[in-house]
Amino acid sequence: MKSPKVPKPTIKRLAMYHRLLKELREEGTPKTSSHEIAEALNIKASQVRKDLSYFGEFGKRGVGYDVENLCLKIQKILGTERIWNVAIIGVGNLGRAISHYPELEKYKFKIVAAYDVDKRKINSILLPGVPIKHIKELKNKNNDLGFEIAILTVPSSVAQEVANILIEAGVKGILNFAPVTLNSDDRVVIENVDFVISLKTLTYEIVSKYVQI
Amino acid sequence: MKSPKVPKPTIKRLAMYHRLLKELREEGTPKTSSHEIAEALNIKASQVRKDLSYFGEFGKRGVGYDVENLCLKIQKILGTERIWNVAIIGVGNLGRAISHYPELEKYKFKIVAAYDVDKRKINSILLPGVPIKHIKELKNKNNDLGFEIAILTVPSSVAQEVANILIEAGVKGILNFAPVTLNSDDRVVIENVDFVISLKTLTYEIVSKYVQI
Known part of the structure; x- marks a missing residue:
């Protein structure tokens, strides 16, 4: 199903289609078409068809797409049919804003950990079950982080240093x-x-x- | 100098080159090359040259680019040689995080106004000289907004409604x-x-x- 040659803009648009299809599913719409998708997202229908063609056949000519089926595919x-455990690294205004963002849970991104260096914040609770820990604790994790994705919201001046700690600790992805x-x-x-x-x-x-x- | 046919990814990369060139300028580096720029940004040198070629000749073969000159061009x-007045619409955690983001001032984006609907926030001060006003005040502006760009950080459920108010009031750009x-x-x-x-x-x-x- 996957090809490493898929252009990145296609992946970004797939994520947009996914959001739209989820909305259509919630509204109870059973069918859609490349034209409907294109119109909702201000792009061309041919672009929608081309993006989907990287991954096989999804619809029938003249019949359109089954919303439920396309959404699941x-x-x-995108790898978002499962839950991804996420950590917030740097709990300033931005880190807080992100951790309270309702879309995260909707798309199965679960914040399970939070790290900072500010003593006043350490051990305070960011979210239920998520106390803020000191970044230095990441150094002793030995690839047993408990999360795969780190959302990096630290100041620019320390971003590389903290990224290095995360990479050494075995994180798979960083949203910087x-x-x-x-x-x-x-x-x-x-x-x-x-x-x-x-x-x-x-x-x-x-x-x-x-x-x- | 400008062509409406320049692809959007090129514009995004131009903005990245601009940031890098500003850093090089601050370090006192007089010259750079497409190879140096490409390496710093994890892209191909040919991509850098292609992106710049949309806007004319910037460097000499074998000599490279003058950092100061390329940065200014x-x-x-990008239209960022001047100051842009910006309003934050929706002063939650995200709006606050953005309004305190040091990069904004560095790139001449000046937050001059802030709007919300929460009575507890109205008339409180977001930044020096920037009190939070009620969104309904936007309706009486008659194209005399005092800002050209709105950063929209309101909940999804009201985003379209608020965007419509901003468009009617004469805003030129919305970062949603x-x-x-x-x-x-x-x-x-x-x-x-x-x-x-x-x-x-x-x-x-x-x-x-x-x-x-």
């Missing part, structure tokens, strides 16, 4: 919110969320739109 | 953190930041990496 492709490019390692997958980059994309588009070319 | 392309696809409008540019999508991309990559294909 995409879920499987610090606006720095982390030196990667074959053992770990790193995905960056940088909203200043998105802001600059926005200003580019505003300028392109309002300035005569 | 990309800044101009709510995990819903907003119905757009020709008058406004919308850019989405959805970290659950990024999490799903991460799990896809972890699964692809660890599971035999």
Whole structure:
């Protein structure tokens, strides 16, 4: 089912299709089409069909897609049919905001641990059953972390250092919110969320739109 | 200088080059090359050259790029050589985290206003000179908002309604953190930041990496 040659934008759109299909399923809609999906997400229907074609045949021409079936298949492709245990590393405003984000649980991302270095925060409770621990405790975990994904919300100045600790401790994936490019390692997958980059994309588009070319 | 046909990933990478060049400038590095830029960002040098080629000639073969010059040119392309006035719409944990994010000021995004609907928050101070106002005040602005970009950090259930108010009030761009696809409008540019999508991309990559294909 999986091919390593699938472009990353396709994966991001699959995740968007997944969200939409979940919404359609909750509404009780049994069928959809590439046109409906495309319209809801402001993209082209041909793009939807091309993205799905990487993973086989999902619909019948003229009949469309079975919402339930397509939703489950995409879920499987994305690896989100199971629960993923997640840790918040750095419990500032951003870490707190993320840990209370309702979408996480909806998509089976379960926050099971939280780490910081601020003594005032250590041992306080971030979420029920999730006390904040000191980052140095990660060093003694010997690949028995209890989570596979770390959401990194520490200041840029220490992001690489903390990422190294996580990699040594055996984390499989890091979602990095610090606006720095982390030196990667074959053992770990790193995905960056940088909203200043998105802001600059926005200003580019505003300028392109309002300035005569 | 600008072309409407530049692909969006190119713009996102330009924003990444801009950050890197700013760092190099601060370190006092006078020259760089597509190879150096590519290595720092884990991409290909040919990609860097292709991205820059959309906007003309920036370097000389064998000599590389002048850091200061390239940084200023990309800044101009992205529209970030000037200050952009920004409003935070929805002052929860996420809105607060963003408003205190040091990178914003560094890249000349200035938070000048904040809006919420929670009576307990109205008139409290988010940042020096930035009291939190009620969203209904946006309705009387008559295109005299005082900001061009809105960072939307309200719950998904009201995101479209608030976006409509912002569009009517004359905002030029919305950076949407709510995990819903907003119905757009020709008058406004919308850019989405959805970290659950990024999490799903991460799990896809972890699964692809660890599971035999």
